[in-house]
Amino acid sequence: MERGVEFATLTRIVIEHVSPAVDGGLFAAKTSVGDVVPIEADVFTDGHDLPAACVLIRHDDADWDEAPMVPLGNDHWRSQLAIKEPGTYRFRVKGWIDTWATFRSDLEKRRGAGQDVAVELKEGAALVSGAARRARAAGADGDADRLKEAASVMRRKDTAAGTTLALSDDLHALMSSHPDRRRGAAVSQELEMVATRERARHGAWYELFPRSASPDPARHGTLRDVAALVPDIAELGFDVLYLPPIHPIGRTSRKGPNNTAAAGPDDPGSPWAIGSEVGGHTAIHPDLGTFDDLEHLLAELKRHEMELALDLAFQCSPDHPWVKQHPEWFRHRADGTIRFAENPPKTYEDIYPIDFETKDREGLWRALLDVVLFWVDRGVPIFRVDNPHTKPFAFWEWLLAEVKRDHPDILFLSEAFTRPRVMEHLAKIGFDQSYTYFAWRRTKDELTQYLIELTQGSVPDFLRPNLWPNTPDILTDQLQEGGPAAFRLRFLLAATLGANYGVYGPAFEHMESEPREPGSEEYLHSEKYEIRPRTPAAGGLRELIARVNLIRRGHPALQHDRTLRFHPVDGDQLLAYSKTLPDGKDPVVVIVNLDPVHPRSGWVDLRMPELGMAWDAPFTARDLLGGETFSWTGARNFVELHPGHQPGHVLAIEPGEGRTP
């Protein structure tokens, strides 16, 4: 708060509101390869002098580079930074008074007003001479000579010729090459941005329980069985295969079907009750296979350009080796027993939470870090983190930094279905992606407001949403009641609203919709507690999934979130939005019928400039989903969607005269 004065140097430029800056620079902003980040700031000075600004930027340990900023009006400036490499980008905004631009602008006004400019030209000549000296010092002798000559012309009696030269584009270009950036200069604080590999930005996730993957319903599925499914999942167009915990499962207090308290001898238990006498977080469940099988699965995924995501659930079954080896890592009750997991009055007798407040904090935390590094070393590139919000923020901040220091390409998805500030904070401290409330956002208003919150403003500077219509924990009432049309609708929304989205695949493909009991979001016979072998799914959803994922690949606009824009459309059941690439190319418009029962029609009013077109321009809208081609002109166009037929239009927009196919 102490803001002293320096009489020796005079800072006249003010630089404010530099962005991206998460909580004023307390946290690094997020970006990813292929993104274009607008670096913006308010840059201004007192009086009538004209400021200029640039971004000083440094990628990892490279030299500082710089990029010019352009004024957008109202003292706001911007530079667009295209992210081509992952790594850390440090940046500052620098501003100075552009003496030459100020002189030039004044001279133009004076000439316009017919004022005598003889003295001004002499002053301008001094600026040009200064640039000549700087050019000479920089070894640009050619420029120096030309500048020197220009200065001498401006000093002559012929003020008309001097003015013409002073205002010439040639001289302006020369002066811009040798600017004087000292006057009134200021530089902002240094800010940081972490660029992650492209998969952080977009991907289609598919979750399955490997123990259900056996083609023989009588046999426990294995990682080899999962590997055998990979070609099919890849053909559906998914990028990431996510498996719930693959570790040994405890026996003590094991849960039976539908989360009942007492498991029978053949009940497999919850994969999240991690650890048995066979091993803990670094072991593979014997029934799932071996590390060789994991290696085979990883190879099969690689062959299909897919990646594996494992579950990171930092909790133990009562049979976990740590319970005996490190009893101090668990919280003991007043009667000496270890406290099982609970969220009063709910109880999870098959799980002991880890006590992150243990006195042996360092030992515990390092052991958990070793767990992550163990799987990283075996080639696992992505982790889906179970309930991170029930562990200290400080732990995650430390762990993620430790892992990413040597392995910056490892990605972490935060599964924190909790309050907004908590979800946001987990993103700020380093999670690459976050589950969202998407599953419960249903109406036009809810979807619009929530997606604007996630993709506009400051949130996308630190949080990358991952949209899931279902998970093994979440079977929404809409999916329970809406029939196939609801599944189609929710899938289309997730896959086109979110650059990252995922499905709990087998249950989704089979449109499983029966809840454990009325009012519950749990699946009946949840795979969390039972093995659920399935025959191949029918019903057409697979075709939609494959087609939409293909569209996502063919239209990279859908691989970006920040360009999401909503467009006005009639009624409360039609939703219209668009995405483009950061440079505005590849415009795609999606129009969805949110009503899974009734056909809906109405007029959409496209915000044409968002699509790179004039308000009255003719264009072709090719429905990538339905196959039709519409020749439209201008913003206002009629749409009609039948839920039985298709959930929406996914329109590739091609400016120019419309053609009928």
Added chain:
Amino acid sequence: MERGVEFATLTRIVIEHVSPAVDGGLFAAKTSVGDVVPIEADVFTDGHDLPAACVLIRHDDADWDEAPMVPLGNDHWRSQLAIKEPGTYRFRVKGWIDTWATFRSDLEKRRGAGQDVAVELKEGAALVSGAARRARAAGADGDADRLKEAASVMRRKDTAAGTTLALSDDLHALMSSHPDRRRGAAVSQELEMVATRERARHGAWYELFPRSASPDPARHGTLRDVAALVPDIAELGFDVLYLPPIHPIGRTSRKGPNNTAAAGPDDPGSPWAIGSEVGGHTAIHPDLGTFDDLEHLLAELKRHEMELALDLAFQCSPDHPWVKQHPEWFRHRADGTIRFAENPPKTYEDIYPIDFETKDREGLWRALLDVVLFWVDRGVPIFRVDNPHTKPFAFWEWLLAEVKRDHPDILFLSEAFTRPRVMEHLAKIGFDQSYTYFAWRRTKDELTQYLIELTQGSVPDFLRPNLWPNTPDILTDQLQEGGPAAFRLRFLLAATLGANYGVYGPAFEHMESEPREPGSEEYLHSEKYEIRPRTPAAGGLRELIARVNLIRRGHPALQHDRTLRFHPVDGDQLLAYSKTLPDGKDPVVVIVNLDPVHPRSGWVDLRMPELGMAWDAPFTARDLLGGETFSWTGARNFVELHPGHQPGHVLAIEPGEGRTP
């Protein structure tokens, strides 16, 4: 950006978005005596533990005090700080895990679920014993004994009795008196808030040119003449009398009537062309009188509980003594002449701007500081600063801090009619009040949006608006064309929308409306260049002014800006808004007809809770302006306003059964 980990202590609380914080704490927030400042923050932790929070606060050099924060939902917390004394308030937000509240809440849920709580009660007893030890250490032996007894009851076999005691309000109060604030604790950065005396918050300003104040049109007005007008201005209800510069006026290039280039020998010149052979910024124009006369004026103002505001225009006429004494304080052109003021192509030949970039920066700045201190020493409490945006921000930040260090009660009004970021920055660096764009905000939308911007969100944390319907530089087209109704309307808006407002009084009272030329906002025969003696004003505006200023005094709600709320009302010509005291008392509703020509009527939908009433409550609305009393029930009520009759209703709201007078 380096955020290390401390294994020894575990911070589990996160504190974010503490407010008020101007630019993240870079600048002190503003408040004033009589204000109630909400100190807010997001406070949360991982898991299911319950946080608690307080504000640590320190007034000047007093001891640190603390105030509890209450949760508002969504992890947002607030404490209300009533400002009773001026000075600097430093504050931090502190949060910790409330172990007792967490235990209590869990126990209640367990009891509800019929769980056995024997072990839990033992754990709770340990918490109570801890509190007993803290009470003992603090010398609260009575509390310690009671806590010790409670712990022992909770350890007994009778868990029903133990639970009842554990959940009792008495024990909760005792535990709250001896809290354990160590677990997971965090504290925010220190922020600063400067509280200024009450006049910063509200006041009605009256501007006049003293040279026009003579009752004898043939004679140059004096400060004594101004003193003779004070009783009348005080009777109109004004709080501040503001005089344009009272210094000697230069002869060289003096401007004639209507800003013509050559003044005649009797033309008085612009008061802003400061300085002649008689003296500069610390001299009084000989025709205005002496320092004795100034003292007399100050005494007369004091007698009427008014204050004087002088103009601070840091620029010189070519005849200012500094031009000879300190030629280095001015910018010399290439031909050796001093550059006069200009904003190309506009020229101000009678004014030399000061070169704040002079090499003798320290000498210049100290001389300017001495000017301010000179008038402060003579009893001037307020300065209206002319065009601060044409001088460096760093200069003002330094000067205001220097003055306020020893004279915190001196107020500065920034006259920067320039771009928003520049106006805002001047406020951030220390100006107490700011002129605004109010004069040009005319439609319902414009007024609503602009006043919300000025009074809600972060702007009021650093900028206090002062609303002027006219100034000697600003005669809006609405006043030029709208007749008396426009003057009444703009006055009512200024005086009820703004806790601080002002008028260029004589011209306003006389409803002077003739521009220098069509399209100009300059007055014809502007007082800036001519002496304009006037006879007493007629036309009823004085009655309105006096009445509204009286209402402002009788209803202190109108002395606050932050409580301004707009209410829906039919059409685009009726505007409805309300103010209350910070605690919600003294609700005043203003309904204005923005159309100065046609009567307008419609239904107003009062947002009743903003007025402290239920949506369907009956209440009395007493029109403080028109004298009528309305018995209204509920939100929706009919209004009709005739511009010829009165510009609006100013309604004192009294909840309860309506009465007819």
